[in-house]
């Protein structure tokens with residue numbers, strides 16, 4: 177959720193913080209602020225709105241500091257306004273704090289602090305932290321000790337960065353449940369909630385784990401646990417480049433990421449296909465493959481788009497690997513006391529690898545002794561590190577809040593895992609080869625689909641004023657219907673629902689009239705005839721129909737109002753192709769409506785609170 181960045185060193189940190197916040201804006205964008213300390217002076221600048229507003233304010237001031245922290249907020253407690261924006265400060269304005277997460281016992285702590293005479297300015301939970309730390313500083317504890325003592329009283333989640341005018345040679349950070357990295361430079365160091373904020377300055381990072389606190393100076397850092405145990409940390413080299421996190425001339429990250437799918441899908445399979453053997457090789461699963469193959473049951477847990485990918489995975493695992501598979505919303509999984517056995521495998525799918533609900537599901541599964549495997553995009557992310565083993569999808573950085581290329585890459589990785597397991601069970605080499613052959617053809621087929629951009633934009637123009645949409649698909653493409661509807665809702669704010677096509681008769685059909693566009697995902701697969709019947713049912717009731725169909729399908733044109741014809745592939749891989757026109761449709765509708773595609777209202781890319 178909120179983005180955090182900080183700097184300590186010999187340079188002026190103001191442009192570094194502003195640039196970092198711009199990179200982090202996809203994490204939250206309702207307000208932003210920076211706190212600076214230099215030569216015994218401290219200043220805070222905060223604004224409601226986007227980082228550009230803050231940047232404008234900052235440009236009118238002549239600010240210079242070698243120590244500073246910056247924050248871009250996604251509101252949890254307290255409306256988006258200047259007072260609730262971070263950093264929060266103590267009464268004397270000598271102590272600044274930024275926070276990502278939720279302090280669950282903030283009311284109790286607040287009352288205690290108010291009894292001690294502390295005044296609160298904001299409605300946030302975060303402000304209690306700054307006063308709590310201050311209460312220890314006034315007892316002559318050092319900054320790091322005060323942070324440590326304060327965090328011992330706190331329940332909830334946090335990634336925090338704290339600076340103090342009386343100790344201007346350090347920046348203190350700590351995490352529990354919210355990601356934090358320390359970036360290493362020459363006579364300068366950085367901290368951030370994710371590496372994109374500091375990638376322009378360093379590629380050497382240290383990932384903090386939950387319960388850890390780091391004291392960062394310009395020439396080094398130390399890490400200990402909140403309970404005071406010194407820790408040696410490993411330094412990691414970041415492999416992503418700056419170009420990968422730039423818009424690269426595209427008007428929006430979302431469009432860039434949709435178009436990148438030719439490559440991202442290729443990258444997800446690179447070096448992983450054993451074409452002659454009709455199987456896949458996944459280094460990340462090498463040590464656990466036998467346990468996976470012998471699993472009695474597979475559970476897949478995820479949120480949002482990743483949950484839709486999980487549903488496709490369920491079809492794949494059950495059809496080819498013949499292992500009973502269940503999919504569960506991560507947010508529900510943990511709270512219903514799930515039955516998890518030691519011979520179960522639990523997959524967690526997460527683009528960011530930081531989603532709080534998915535992490536909670538991971539911990540639940542681990543505690544119950546299952547084999548816990550992560551499918552993540554962000555290398556070094558918490559879910560990737562906390563899983564027992566896993567597979568990176570290698571889609572490259574995804575910045576647009578609406579997930580696109582990560583979805584198709586998740587599907588590829590699920591197909592690869594299916595292949596690996598199924599071939600070790602009963603799938604023959606020739607059947608495996610059919611899948612590897614089709615996998616290899618996908619990038620070219622995606623290029624063909626992207627050529628339909630103009631046609632899809634025209635369709636978007638026709639439907640831009642619709643108030644509701646229905647998305648219908650069957651079998652493997654039922655999750656695609658859900659995903660198409662989610663994309664439209666997220667970025668165009670049009671109400672849309674996805675349904676298994678046959679379920680329409682059991683209720684949603686009552687909604688159909690000439691104002692209701694219905695998007696059918698209708699490849700010529702085992703469910704085609706049934707889908708055609710559903711199309712007829714909608715047509716008979718005056719609904720306006722858009723269909724995604726195979727390019728060789730000559731029948732469908734006369735049945736529907738608009739048809740987007742795409743290359744054919746095998747049924748298990750058809751969601752990869754069918755989802756792309758739906759991404760473009762949602763994208764164009766949002767652009768035509770003049771909406772902020774990359775930063776849709778109320779959303780954040782990485783949902784690190786439960």
Ligand code: AGP
Pocket residue numbers: 479480481482525526527528529530531534577578579580666780781782783
């Ligand atoms: C997708 O477009 C959404 N922004 C959202 O549903 C997302 O997929 C969900 O929050 C899960 O995120 P994750 O994959 O990073 O765990």
